[in-house]
Amino acid sequence: MLAIKNLTKSFKTRNAVDNISLDIPDGQMVGVIGRSGAGKSTLLRMINRLAEPTGGSIIFDGRDVTALKGRELLEWRANCAMVFQQFNLVGRLNVLTNVLTGRLYHHGLIASMFQVFTPAERAFAIRALDRLGMAHTALQQADTLSGGQMQRVAIARALAQEPKIVLADEPIASLDPMNAKVVMDALRTINREDGIAVICNLHTLDTARNYCDRVIGLFEGRVVFDGPPSALTEQAAREIYGAEADEAFSESMTSTTLKPAGTEVPAERLTEADLQQRARAELLAG
């Protein structure tokens, strides 16, 4: 269980995160929503200690994460996997090595420097890739992949860490709707099958509604909403996004999800595979 107490991050003129307290039980899928600049990223990066808090504490299973140093800090980062908006893969290494970097904490320095990984580790990495349907790209250089594929590799890297908790910082903000769905489905599968808590920054309300057990709304560094998606009324959304009362607020405007099958699908969202399938169907029909 992750307990955040009075967490604050101050910059010169303002608090990016302002006295946030949260309890996140194991196995929960949490969506964090809010305007850009509301402090979502800072919050996540502080949990992983990629950013240093200026006040408050983060307790995981009774251990104060904010006080960790040296090797203990590295151990925490290994236990607390991070998925980034821009994937942060090493483009010039192959996919398998990228996934294997998830094992670096468990490695000796010499083995790391010479990229020596055991067959067991390779097998583990391949299985992680296979769960995300990416095993066939294992020997491809990472920068030859598409955005959606890269994010799936990044999630496989997170799985290779055998994490206790997964943080995802806007994992679908750079992806097209089709890939966004694949990535969100993958995160949810990990959450359900492995019982790992997933905290996910999202920029669209409907993704949070569709995927999360719990939605946390941030506004100017403070929690203004915390509850199940069903409690997220339009009034609450207005408060989170700071929309003026008379301003039109439409949830569908921020939506990037595809309409369910049967309703109209815009042509430009079809993938190449869809087009091939359609062509094949037309051929068969004569």
Add this chain to the structure above:
Amino acid sequence: MASIDVNAGPQPNDAVSVFEHHRSELRRQRLGMNILFIGAFLLALGLSIWVSRFYPDRLAAGLPRIFEYFGTIMPNLQFDLLFEGRGADGRAVPGSLTFWYSDFNVYIRLIVETIFMALTATILGATAAFLLCFPASRNLAPNSFIYIVSRRFMEICRGVPEILYALVFVFAIGIGPLAGVLAIAIHSAGALGKLFSEVNENASMRPVEGIRGVGGNWFEEIRYGVVPQVMPNFVSYTLLRFEINVRASSIVGFVGAGGIGAELNRVISLYSDDRVVAVLLLVVITVTLIDLLSEQMRTHFIGRENLQ
């Protein structure tokens, strides 16, 4: 929105007039700076002409003497004797290629020594530069103390010319190629280290953050996040340095630090005859060949980059 009225004339707080005012101010500032720079440049040019006494009359007097010297060191080849071998008594005929290049075997041995000196020095220097360049990169240095120390160390390495290091090492460890190799390696470490660290500073930090996020330590961040990105550039710079080092190792011999330079120094100061041109020609041919070769290898590396 009201349509824009072109004939409305300037208004005090209108966006256009604010912009025009700002623009003319900026141009005035730039003009002042340009005049200042041109003035400073002309002053420096005048001073350097005065200090080096680069005057037309001196130039006119000196140029013929240059040709005079080249006249004395030109080989006295005779066309009909060009391919004449050694006579029965083992002596070469004056005017033949054999006579001009009678020390050919010595020269070749020294040229090979020069190339190997450059190769060893480049490998040593590039290795040292590789180890130094990461702490000397602003974005990668673990703390500012290590950053400043490694930067200053590289500056000392490249701030002193090879020939001075060679002189010191000849005194310290004796005459021979080892002194030259060490001298060139130290200078290369400093020069390459600076270039390498500039490559590092332009590398994307995203992979580094990714490795930090999985619990990698500083060495792993460098090994996985930075090295794969910068390696092609490192190789290219190292090959360029090898060319420079071939030239450098043909010079350090002047102070006894091995290579063809010792022979060049000897023939210039003792004989000043056609042997000078014989050695010079070999040096020029060697350097040109090495340049062409490493150019080929470099474009091969860069070309492979662009294909991806």
